[in-house]
Amino acid sequence: MILPDQPLTEAKLLVVDDNPANLALLEAILEEAGFTHVTCLSDSRQVLPAWREGGYDLVLLDIRMPHLDGYAVMAQLEAELEADDYLPVIVLTAQIDEATRERALAAGARDFITKPFDAREVIQRIRNHLEVRALHNRHLQEVQTLSADVHHKDDLLQQRERDLAYLATHHPVVGLPNRPHMTRRVHRLLEEGADAFGVLLMEVEGHRRLETLAGYEFADRVLCRIGARLREAVSPPTEIGYWGSGVFIVILPRCGHQQAYDMAREILQAVLMPLEVGGYAVTLSARSALVHAPEDGEDSDTLLRRAMLTLSLARPGLLPMHFDPAFERSLQERESLLADLREAALRGELQLVYQPKVSLLSGKIVGAEALMRWHHPRLGIVSPLRFIPLAEESGLITALGLWAVERTLAAIQRWYQQVRRILPVAVNLSPRQIDLLQGEGLSLSAQIRDAIERSGLPPNCLELELTESSLMQQNEAALQELQQLRQLGVSLALDDFGTGYSSMARLQELPVSTLKIDRSLLKGVTQDARSRAILGSVISLGWALSLDVVAEGIETAAEAEILRELGCPLAQGYHFFRPLPEAEVAAVVR
Ligand code: C2E
Numbered sequence: 001m002i003l004p005d006q007p008l009t010e011a012k013l014l015v016v017d018d019n020p021a022n023l024a025l026l027e028a029i030l031e032e033a034g035f036t037h038v039t040c041l042s043d044s045r046q047v048l049p050a051w052r053e054g055g056y057d058l059v060l061l062d063i064r065m066p067h068l069d070g071y072a073v074m075a076q077l078e079a080e081l082e083a084d085d086y087l088p089v090i091v092l093t094a095q096i097d098e099a100t101r102e103r104a105l106a107a108g109a110r111d112f113i114t115k116p117f118d119a120r121e122v123i124q125r126i127r128n129h130l131e132v133r134a135l136h137n138r139h140l141q142e143v144q145t146l147s148a149d150v151h152h153k154d155d156l157l158q159q160r161e162r163d164l165a166y167l168a169t170h171h172p173v174v175g176l177p178n179r180p181h182m183t184r185r186v187h188r189l190l191e192e193g194a195d196a197f198g199v200l201l202m203e204v205e206g207h208r209r210l211e212t213l214a215g216y217e218f219a220d221r222v223l224c225r226i227g228a229r230l231r232e233a234v235s236p237p238t239e240i241g242y243w244g245s246g247v248f249i250v251i252l253p254r255c256g257h258q259q260a261y262d263m264a265r266e267i268l269q270a271v272l273m274p275l276e277v278g279g280y281a282v283t284l285s286a287r288s289a290l291v292h293a294p295e296d297g298e299d300s301d302t303l304l305r306r307a308m309l310t311l312s313l314a315r316p317g318l319l320p321m322h323f324d325p326a327f328e329r330s331l332q333e334r335e336s337l338l339a340d341l342r343e344a345a346l347r348g349e350l351q352l353v354y355q356p357k358v359s360l361l362s363g364k365i366v367g368a369e370a371l372m373r374w375h376h377p378r379l380g381i382v383s384p385l386r387f388i389p390l391a392e393e394s395g396l397i398t399a400l401g402l403w404a405v406e407r408t409l410a411a412i413q414r415w416y417q418q419v420r421r422i423l424p425v426a427v428n429l430s431p432r433q434i435d436l437l438q439g440e441g442l443s444l445s446a447q448i449r450d451a452i453e454r455s456g457l458p459p460n461c462l463e464l465e466l467t468e469s470s471l472m473q474q475n476e477a478a479l480q481e482l483q484q485l486r487q488l489g490v491s492l493a494l495d496d497f498g499t500g501y502s503s504m505a506r507l508q509e510l511p512v513s514t515l516k517i518d519r520s521l522l523k524g525v526t527q528d529a530r531s532r533a534i535l536g537s538v539i540s541l542g543w544a545l546s547l548d549v550v551a552e553g554i555e556t557a558a559e560a561e562i563l564r565e566l567g568c569p570l571a572q573g574y575h576f577f578r579p580l581p582e583a584e585v586a587a588v589v590r
Pocket residue numbers: 355370371372383384385388401404427428429430465495496519552553554555572573574575579
């Protein structure tokens with residue numbers, strides 16, 4: 001194909017004439033003019049095959065030929081043309097009458113060369129034509145590259161669309177169908193009224209921790225490996241997906257209750273084998289929940305919500321936890337209890353009772369512990385064991401905790417008015433109070449210092465009790481808060497001692513002044529010497545660390561007697577006093 005920047009003599013020419021003399025003459029003229037790619041055909045039936053081999057810039061075509069005349073040849077070539085192309089044909093003819101001309105033009109000819117040939121005219125017409133053809137070829141070429149470009153862009157676009165479609169239905173990292181997709185699948189199954197089916201949720205334990213300890217990349221690799229194991233462990237029609245946040249989902253179609261449970265168990269066993277990722281051994285554990293449709297939910301929303309609820313209650317292990325309607329009831333109860341608790345303080349439903357603390361030597365009351373009570377208008381008295389955890393989770397504990405301290409200080413004031421004695425009182429402190437206040441940039445010690453200052457009482461009339469397990473877990477900042485409370489003059493007690501795991505080293509570091517021996521250490525002391533020995537050594541430990549020792553939960557005279565023998569100075573319990581309303585305390589102190 002000739003292009004504008006090439007010499008025209010490099011064009012490819014095809015000359016067709018049944019008369020060999022004409023052919024020879026034209027060939028000579030063209031050769032003379034310097035054309036190097038000239039093909040001559042005397043049989044017009046060979047034109048089409050030659051044309052198909054391609055690349056001719058110009059055809060010089062005789063009109064009158066046997067077998068196929070020039071018009072027929074042009075018709076053949078016309079049929080081969082690309083959309084943007086034209087026939088580069090110059091007709092060779094002796095007749096120059098109007099009719100012949102028109103007919104040739106209509107058939108697609110661009111020009112005429114009349115016989116007998118005049119060499120100058122022949123070359124001039126050919127050159128004219130080739131100049132146009134060269135431009136046309138360039139144009140064709142450009143169109144081609146353009147369309148190739150467009151094709152390429154089209155491909156990219158289609159690829160992009162495929163990628164987007166994939167991402168819309170798959171998790172980008174784990175490569176499994178994602179939550180929207182799996183939700184639609186569950187929805188579909190329910191809508192079709194398919195046979196009973198199960199849905200298993202499996203949450204890989206410690207996924208978060210792995211992310212923070214080993215990095216996202218490592219955690220992602222672990223997830224991918226678990227995904228791969230799931231793929232191996234199941235086969236259609238079972239479907240698997242990734243729910244997000246370390247949770248995988250498996251749809252177990254067409255199976256009854258027991259069958260779903262068995263399948264779930266098998267899958268968990270296969271998936272939770274130890275893994276090796278990047279040369280590290282990873283031990284996997286997971287919590288898992290199983291729901292069964294349609295009885296656990298007739299729409300996907302309910303079914304999957306119940307699966308999530310069950311998952312939140314499940315313990316790590318190889319057995320899935322099955323949804324139970326009681327979960328929902330207790331959740332609802334919890335929620336409504338929490339809503340009530342928010343109002344409780346305002347409605348005056350909260351109260352403090354005080355359990356006196358007595359000296360085992362003199363039998364005198366030396367202090368008290370404040371315990372919170374909630375008189376629920378409908379449920380009656382709600383145990384702090386039930387509502388304190390709710391308050392801790394919801395953050396209400398900071399308000400309740402401060403209220404307990406202020407209320408206690410006010411009670412100490414009133415008792416002082418009545419009996420002229422300052423009765424020290426211990427208030428229970430939740431570790432969450434310190435954390436939550438810290439999170440808000442506030443300080444518990446400052447809060448308590450202000451409360452004591454407002455009361456005008458000496459700081460040592462207040463003791464704060466923290467459980468052994470929570471004290472052992474305190475961070476540096478929280479320990480500082482406790483140090484500051486000690487410096488104020490407030491005493492600190494280690495509550496429920498004997499139920500946690502104190503390290504002796506840690507025990508010496510902590511700013512505590514009192515050890516409260518848990519009731520569980522009293523078990524058996526009246527019967528066997530071994531229990532007594534253990535209790536005795538705990539009391540000696542308190543002595544050794546110069547701590548006040550208080551035994552909690554004394555219910556019988558026998559227990560009190562043993563404690564006295566073992567040298568325990570102080571005690572609390574139903575044997576001495578039940579927790580009393582504020583008004584009754586002054587009377588018993590007297
Ligand atoms: P705790 O601090 O260990 O309180 C001792 C619990 O033992 C109290 O239960 C008390 O009523 C009970 N008790 C007293 N004498 C005896 C006895 O002789 N035998 C038996 N079996 N029990 C006895 P209560 O009042 O139900 O409080 C339970 C827990 O709730 C407390 O355990 C404490 O951890 C928490 N709590 C109570 N009030 C508050 C509070 O104001 N703030 C915080 N953060 N926690 C509180």
